[in-house]
Amino acid sequence: MDPYIREHNIERNDIANAGTVASLTKRALKQRGLSREFIKQVTIGVYEAEINVVIHSYGGTANVAIDDDFVEITFQDKGPGIENIEQALQAGYSTASSYAIENGFGAGMGLPNIQAVSDEMDLQSSENGTYLRIKFNIKEDSYEH
Ligand SMILES: Nc1ncnc2c1ncn2[C@@H]1O[C@H](COP(=O)(O)OP(=O)(O)OP(=O)(O)O)[C@@H](O)[C@H]1O
Numbered sequence: 001m002d003p004y005i006r007e008h009n010i011e012r013n014d015i016a017n018a019g020t021v022a023s024l025t026k027r028a029l030k031q032r033g034l035s036r037e038f039i040k041q042v043t044i045g046v047y048e049a050e051i052n053v054v055i056h057s058y059g060g061t062a063n064v065a066i067d068d069d070f071v072e073i074t075f076q077d078k079g080p081g082i083e084n085i086e087q088a089l090q091a092g093y094s095t096a097s098s099y100a101i102e103n104g105f106g107a108g109m110g111l112p113n114i115q116a117v118s119d120e121m122d123l124q125s126s127e128n129g130t131y132l133r134i135k136f137n138i139k140e141d142s143y144e145h
């Protein structure tokens with residue numbers, strides 16, 4: 001199948017549209033015949049990463065690439081960055097704003113969940129922004145049968 005490549009902008013604090021990248025990616029994966037279980041893992045990862053850009057950053061982009069062998073999504077935002085990545089990866093750690101908490105976020109489970117569902121995760125951050133790449137390998141049993 002032809003590779004699927006999309007770039008999306010993600011706006012700061014735009015909770016109303018958060019989830020758009022996840023749902024468009026989900027649709028593309030369905031069209032390629034991937035299994036519900038595989039799609040669920042990818043959707044969880046993309047959704048959590050997308051929400052993080054919305055609620056913790058000044059805005060950014062998501063690049064989605066789907067090929068025969070993998071799904072890879074890279075998120076790049078404009079800061080303020082993560083001071084201590086090791087700490088941020090710990091379950092329950094959160095600096096979510098009261099606005100984010102009022103909207104149901106801030107359990108400190110997004111990054112641990114992304115790590116759990118993905119095959120590869122690369123997280124880099126400075127005060128200029130955060131880069132997150134997550135990858136899911138597509139195997140024979142990733143398809144609906
Ligand atoms: N893109 C980002 N920019 C800046 N800080 C971030 C970013 N993503 C995560 N963080 C930091 O890492 C912490 C942990 O993120 P994680 O997604 O695990 O939890 P959360 O977003 O606070 O809560 P939850 O995901 O459960 O709603 C965040 O509280 C925030 O301090």
Ligand SMILES: [Mg+2]
Pocket residue numbers: 048051052106109110111
């Ligand atoms: Mg989160």
